[in-house]
Amino acid sequence: MLLAREAERLEAFAQEIGAEAEPCDVGDRIRVEEVAARVGERHEAIHLLVNNAGIAAGGGFLDVAPERIEQVIRTNYLGSVWCLRAFLPLLRRGAPSDVVNIASVAGAVVGPKSGPYSASKHAQLAFSRGLASELEGTGVRVHAVNPGPVPTPGFPQERAQAGRLTRRLVVQADDVARAVLRAVEHDRRETFIPWPFRIAAAAQGLAPGSLSRLTARLRRHR
Numbered sequence: 244m245l246l247a248r249e250a251e252r253l254e255a256f257a258q259e260i261g262a263e264a265e266p267c268d269v270g271d272r273i274r275v276e277e278v279a280a281r282v283g284e285r286h287e288a289i290h291l292l293v294n295n296a297g298i299a300a301g302g303g304f305l306d307v308a309p310e311r312i313e314q315v316i317r318t319n320y321l322g323s324v325w326c327l328r329a330f331l332p333l334l335r336r337g338a339p340s341d342v343v344n345i346a347s348v349a350g351a352v353v354g355p356k357s358g359p360y361s362a363s364k365h366a367q368l369a370f371s372r373g374l375a376s377e378l379e380g381t382g383v384r385v386h387a388v389n390p391g392p393v394p395t396p397g398f399p400q401e402r403a404q405a406g407r408l409t410r411r412l413v414v415q416a417d418d419v420a421r422a423v424l425r426a427v428e429h430d431r432r433e434t435f436i437p438w439p440f441r442i443a444a445a446a447q448g449l450a451p452g453s454l455s456r457l458t459a460r461l462r463r464h465r
């Protein structure tokens with residue numbers, strides 16, 4: 244079952260892989276609830292929900308339009324919340340079942356000029372961590388997968404691919420898909436891909452001030 248906004252592309256892809264398509268903006272709570280009700284009429288239960296929909300903000304808090312900041316929060320954070328709430332009855336019926344939230348390294352560390360996106364991913368990661376505790380013992384397991392740079396249509400990651408150091412940290416969409424499967428198979432609560440980003444997340448926790456000054460310096464040198 245695939246959800247995305249662009250109906251034509253979605254339906255063509257669903258046909259290619261033998262899936263069902265439900266065009267939907269995940270930031271629109273009412274539409275998500277309608278889709279979940281329709282899915283419930285066709286399927287008794289679901290075993291896996293992947294909250295993957297996400298958009299870039301395209302700049303810092305002072306660069307982008309206020310409407311874009313709202314859209315980023317609605318899609319990246321609230322989209323996961325609305326999908327989880329709407330599909331939870333089907334996930335409970337399918338238990339043991341899994342929820343995978345595709346958050347980001349930006350959910351743990353704030354990069355230069357990525358404040359609005361990072362704030363949405365911090366919220367999504369907090370949602371994932373809180374939800375994992377809320378659903379403990381219910382048979383619905385919750386996992387967060389935090390990718391670093393992955394070249395995709397929405398996030399071309401040209402700068403990361405060009406940098407001498409950063410290009411070593413670039414992974415492909417297939418690597419993220421494998422990380423999702425591993426997270427589910429081994430019941431991993433939180434995965435960083437590639438793993439060295441876990442060190443950056445630890446540095447954020449241990450020395451937030453130093454990390455903030457370092458990222459500001461990196462931004463000035465760009």
Ligand SMILES: NC(=O)c1ccc[n+]([C@@H]2O[C@H](COP(=O)([O-])OP(=O)(O)OC[C@H]3O[C@@H](n4cnc5c(N)ncnc54)[C@H](OP(=O)(O)O)[C@@H]3O)[C@@H](O)[C@H]2O)c1
Binds near residue numbers: 394400
């Ligand atoms: N690529 C990276 O470097 C990177 C790194 C860390 C985390 N991530 C996260 O990984 C996830 C996937 O991103 P991607 O890199 O694959 O980006 P992408 O190529 O732009 O794909 C994003 C997907 O989300 C869908 N989408 C966007 N807004 C939506 C909405 N409101 N409702 C329903 N579907 C929506 C898009 O389809 P429609 O446009 O048709 O709706 C598209 O299928 C995102 O959550 C992103 O934040 C990406």
